[in-house]
Amino acid sequence: MSGTSAALTPPADAIRPARHPDAPAPGELIGAHYEHCFGCGGGQAHGLHLEARAGEGVAITAEFTVREAHQGAPGLAHGGVLATALDETLGSLNWLLRVIAVTGRLETDFRRPVPVGTVLFLEAEVTAVAGRKIYSTATGRIGGPEGPVAVRAEALFIEVKVDHFIENGRPEEIRAAMNDPDQIRRARAFEVNP
Numbered sequence: 242m243s244g245t246s247a248a249l250t251p252p253a254d255a256i257r258p259a260r261h262p263d264a265p266a267p268g269e270l271i272g273a274h275y276e277h278c279f280g281c282g283g284g285q286a287h288g289l290h291l292e293a294r295a296g297e298g299v300a301i302t303a304e305f306t307v308r309e310a311h312q313g314a315p316g317l318a319h320g321g322v323l324a325t326a327l328d329e330t331l332g333s334l335n336w337l338l339r340v341i342a343v344t345g346r347l348e349t350d351f352r353r354p355v356p357v358g359t360v361l362f363l364e365a366e367v368t369a370v371a372g373r374k375i376y377s378t379a380t381g382r383i384g385g386p387e388g389p390v391a392v393r394a395e396a397l398f399i400e401v402k403v404d405h406f407i408e409n410g411r412p413e414e415i416r417a418a419m420n421d422p423d424q425i426r427r428a429r430a431f432e433v434n435p
């Protein structure tokens with residue numbers, strides 16, 4: 242059983258998403274947006290270490306290997322971790338639009354259990370944009386990129402300014418991020434929209 246709430250249906254005046262001219266080329270590996278991100282950062286021992294690649298249009302592919310630290314039931318991935326993998330893949334779409342956006346709503350269908358050791362093959366794409374609202378969808382398949390769908394999600398991301406993080410993040414981490422030239426470069430990569 243699945244369905245989509247009204248909040249995830251784009252309004253009539255929504256437009257098709259536009260790939261930014263400076264978006265990473267199709268096939269290009271997209272680095273972490275933050276070293277300590279639980280979804281993509283290399284600095285989180287038990288994080289997902291999700292690796293995303295730019296696709297065609299406003300689409301992304303990603304892979305995530307379920308490890309022992311990600312269990313819910315014995316030998317199976319925790320649903321929240323799978324939702325994180327979907328959320329992170331959807332969040333990576335920011336790089337193609339070159340805007341910063343955060344998850345407002347994430348609806349997830351869990352179709353098949355995902356054992357530890359499984360590689361989850363993820364795909365996500367932006368389907369519509371209405372002002373600051375970005376509508377997107379994602380799937381996670383097992384057994385291969387064409388394998389059966391184990392999880393899928395529909396999401397609404399909301400565009401924010403970098404101030405969203407500066408004003409709301411814990412000061413220690415914000416200070417460290419602002420003193421890290423590499424982090425500033427990554428944050429700027431999103432702020433080139435005219």
Ligand SMILES: CCCCCCCC/C=C\CCCCCCCC(=O)SCCNC(=O)CCNC(=O)[C@H](O)C(C)(C)COP(=O)(O)OP(=O)(O)OC[C@H]1O[C@@H](n2cnc3c(N)ncnc32)[C@H](O)[C@@H]1OP(=O)(O)O
Nearest residue numbers: 248274328329332341343344345346399401406418419428
């Ligand atoms: C030097 C420092 C460097 C920092 C560098 C950082 C670089 C970072 C780069 C990239 C980051 C990417 C990170 C990806 C990570 C994966 C994604 C996540 O997990 S993100 C975390 C989870 N999400 C949140 O924590 C959001 C918490 N929520 C909020 O902060 C607010 O609610 C926010 C910003 C989402 C919206 O608040 P408003 O005050 O700005 O705007 P309003 O007016 O409320 O909403 C705008 C429109 O959106 C609709 N909307 C908002 N939330 C909705 C919802 N949940 N469902 C339906 N509609 C919603 C509203 O109805 C409104 O629509 P109408 O314009 O009136 O048509």
